[in-house]
């Protein structure tokens with residue numbers, strides 16, 4: 152069996168499962184946020200009663216992150232609804248806005264707070280819940296109804312997916328990042344190339360990546376339609392977990408004779424920086440092909456491209472230079488926001504590098520990754536042409552339906568911010 | 582699930598994602614309060630680029646400006662319908678606007694789950710590329726049991742893919758009713 156099949160079998164208390172069959176599984180962690188939490192709670196109460204208790208308060212994680220720094224009355228009400236529910240249910244894992252516990256983008260925060268554990272099964276009311284699979288676990292996104300059923304019972308039905316295997320070999324050149332690899336994959340197989348299937352990432356080049364970079368790979372599995380993305384745990388994984396959790400877990404690996412739906416091989420040493428052109432994540436082009444495209448703004452943030460290493464990469468390009476277009480810096484979490492002040496590059500903090508370069512500094516949250524209320528920091532309001540480290544460029548995704556968004560790695564975004572046109576990071580990394 | 586559904590078709594293209602079905606800025610409204618939930622009907626499909634709203638013509642809003650209900654019962658799409666975010670607000674918005682059925686060549690996984698488990702629009706699949714055979718405003722009739730679609734405007738008949746094992750959940754109304762009937766969760770309090 153593959154790692155995905157093994158984890159699903161274990162959570163269905165069965166010796167084995169076969170792709171295609173539907174099974175009921177036990178959920179280890181359910182995560183929800185401010186957009187989908189309130190309607191999930193409504194359905195939970197409708198179905199299980201006004202006074203119903205969640206199945207296990209220790210397994211429910213509530214992380215408001217989407218619409219945080221806004222005056223929008225309805226958005227703020229959603230956070231209040233979460234607060235009331237967390238009090239009612241005495242939830243230990245509520246990361247409330249305006250308190251020192253506030254974290255920011257859930258998928259990155261789940262890792263930081265130690266909820267991502269090898270072999271476990273995590274469901275979230277967010278499509279990028281597949282991110283957690285970087286830790287050798289099963290994770291996927293669902294809607295409010297499924298989440299409400301889990302809230303009441305701890306269970307969900309899942310169809311066991313077939314697994315597609317993506318093997319990356321070779322040494323990653325300094326001008327490439329995980330974002331380039333996953334954009335290449337999505338360009339190859341298309342936005343629905345992995346629908347209903349698991350995407351397993353494997354190979355030396357994957358195991359040479361840090362946990363943050365691995366999370367960029369699994370994060371965008373959904374952009375190919377994937378049900379989950381997964382990477383087998385190794386020493387890097389265990390090392391990350393040591394400082395994040397004491398909870399027990401069991402590592403799981405794919406069998407040598409596991410059956411895969413398909414196998415795709417890449418030699419990363421020969422790959423190139425790429426972008427996804429408007430308006431689809433699979434609309435790939437090499438940076439060389441689109442270099443010179445005029446830009447209005449650059450955006451570095453989100454669960455995909457707002458991790459500390461994404462900012463280190465961007466800062467390595469921006470250091471001592473000035474951006475010529477509006478450039479927004481939005482850390483995914485408060486921990487990363489703080490690290491921008493304490494992490495130095497050649498004696499200067501990342502925060503100061505960005506400020507000196509003329510970037511606009513935002514607060515930890517989803518920010519303009521999904522547009523959001525009109526007063527959202529960095530939101531597109533008109534026909535802007537944007538280059539962004541986020542994960543989706545569907546029409547209107549970052550706000551205005553007239554805007555055009557190119558997706559790229561933090562290196563490419565930073566290089567482009569200096570040039571005001573799409574630029575190849577190889578031209579600035581010498 | 583009713584056996585016969587009739588109404589007008591609204592045709593869109595491929596990869597209509599959930600931001601097009603219901604743009605993120607509208608997700609702040611309550612799905613419960615009647616004065617707010619109707620906003621989902623008003624803004625359903627409002628993120629579809631104007632030129633692709635109501636193919637092959639374009640510029641036909643799904644819900645007329647200022648209205649809360651759509652005159653279209655069927656949404657006919659191409660491949661990967663409902664890709665993108667996990668927001669259940671998407672099938673909810675279509676239902677709130679008055680749509681009953683979506684027919685697409687393929688669906689994104691989470692959208693499909695949400696429509697079935699939440700008991701919203703019925704998601705049928707078609708092997709034929711219907712977006713080139715049906716035009717916005719055509720009058721359709723569907724036999725959900727036989728997966729039989731008739732376009733009364735053109736007199737064409739199409740056989741859709743059977744609903745398969747999700748039909749049980751659709752018949753039960755939603756995943757809760759299904760789970761109760763199957764004895765997986767206790768009866769309603």
Ligand code: SF4
Pocket residue numbers: 217256257258277279452453454455516517520521541542
């Ligand atoms: S950062 Fe963007 S993609 Fe990630 S959870 Fe927030 S809105 Fe979704």
